[in-house]
Amino acid sequence: MHISSIESTQDLVLSTLLDVAINNKTKPLGSLGMLEKIAKQIGLIQKSTHPALNDPAILVFAGDHGVVAENISAFPQSVTWQMVENFLAKGAAINVFARQNGFALQIVDAGVNHEFGQRDGLINKKIAPGTRNFAQEPAMSLDQCQQALQSGAALINALKGNVVGFGEMGIGNTTAAAALMHKLTGLPVAKCVGAGTGLAPEGIVHKQRVIEGAVAFHANVVNPLEVLATFGGFEIAMMTGAMLQAAKQRMVLLIDGFICTSALLVAAKLQPEVLDYCVFSHCSDESGHQAMLRYLGAQPLLQLGLRLGEGTGCALAYPLVQASVNFLRDMATFDSAQVSEKKE
Known part of the structure; x- marks a missing residue:
């Protein structure tokens, strides 16, 4: 199933209606800044001038990385499973912020090097007990990569809301992410x-x-899926599949950090x-991360010096996303409030 653009030809009328609705609110044009942009974006996603957010969830994907054998982390690999226990x-932190802002929180074992057994609150989607060391061989097989993508999509299918945030935990995963970034953007x-x-x-x-x-060592790897399988982690691959499926279902995707x-x-x-x-x-x-966002043409809501992961940025930014939708739905217009508009 292909992901459709939110502003395709048939949505041009809706785009105009949203512009009019936003501009007619009791405020100077553009004075709510990024909130106006997000309000329009969510209106286009939901194909409505009265969008609503419901049952937000954050999925935290955990996985271990074979590349930790190269001594690339300040913490031992055991911290991955210990932090899952903390979740x-x-x-x-993600428990605190998710609870504060009304998120259902799901913890996913995508490939942690630890056996948790059957646990309340833990979704077992373990592909293997961690990836292999990509300094010496591909992190995972293409079959494992496809399995991770499909598992991520299945998790989205089980959600009941229309907002999903993404978080992760995995010692060594900034190394995997940096390798993916280099291969996919061409940046040094x-x-x-x-x-x-x-x-x-x-x-x-x-x-x-x-x-x-x-x-x-992997110089011939260029196809995006092969790049993911060669350098990625099970938690990263599962997030990728979940993101694609969430967009196919026209959900709002909250993207966290690096x-x-x-x-x-x-x-x-x-896609x-x-x-x-x-x-x-x-x-x-x-x-x-700033260069990664620039490459994607993305404008982040917050800049707080965060580098924790776990989906914490998603939970913290969500009140601003809610504010975007709420002003579009509930704020008075110049006509309804009988407020004079700007002189021509």
Whole structure:
């Protein structure tokens, strides 16, 4: 199923109606800034001049990465499963922010190197106990990559709302995301690599060299799906599949930070129209995210110096998204409020 553009030929009339509706509110033209842009975007997504957001959910995908064998993280791999336990115990930042802003929170084991057993609140979609070391071999097979994409799509099919945010957890996943960014944007590896969980400057240089060596080793990999399978993580691939399916279902996609945006890069290479459905919650403090957003033509809502992941940016930005929809639905017009308009 192909993703349709939100402003196709048949939606031009709706686009005009939304412009009129927004401009007729009791405010100077354009004075609500990005909220006006998002209001129109969501109106086009929902094909309505009175859009509504309901039952928002955040999916947090967790997976481990074989490339941690190259000593590219300041934390041991065991932190991935320990943080999943923290999510399940409702003790992480995303639990706090999701609860505050009314999100249903789902934790997905996409490929953690740990056996959790059957647990309340944990969705088991484990492809394998972590990817392989992409410095030496592809991170996953094409079959595993397709399985991850399909699992992500199935998770979207099970949601009842029309808003979904994406989060992740996985020690080593900034290395995977930086490699994907380099391969998909053509930007130098040095522009893509950052501190991740807190590497010192010499650690960042080492991480850069690991990625450069891996890229040279897999020099013939250019197809987006092959790039994802070679350098990605199970959580990244599953997010990619979920994003594509959410856009097909005309949902509002809330995009978090560096890792989530790397999954979106892949999705956009496969179906560029997915970007029409995305609201970019924030610009991460992770080196490279600003360049990634610029490449996608994205304008983030917040810039708070965040680099936690977990979908925290989605939860924090959501009140602004709600405000966009609410002003379009509920704000008075010049006529209804009997307020004089600007003189010609």
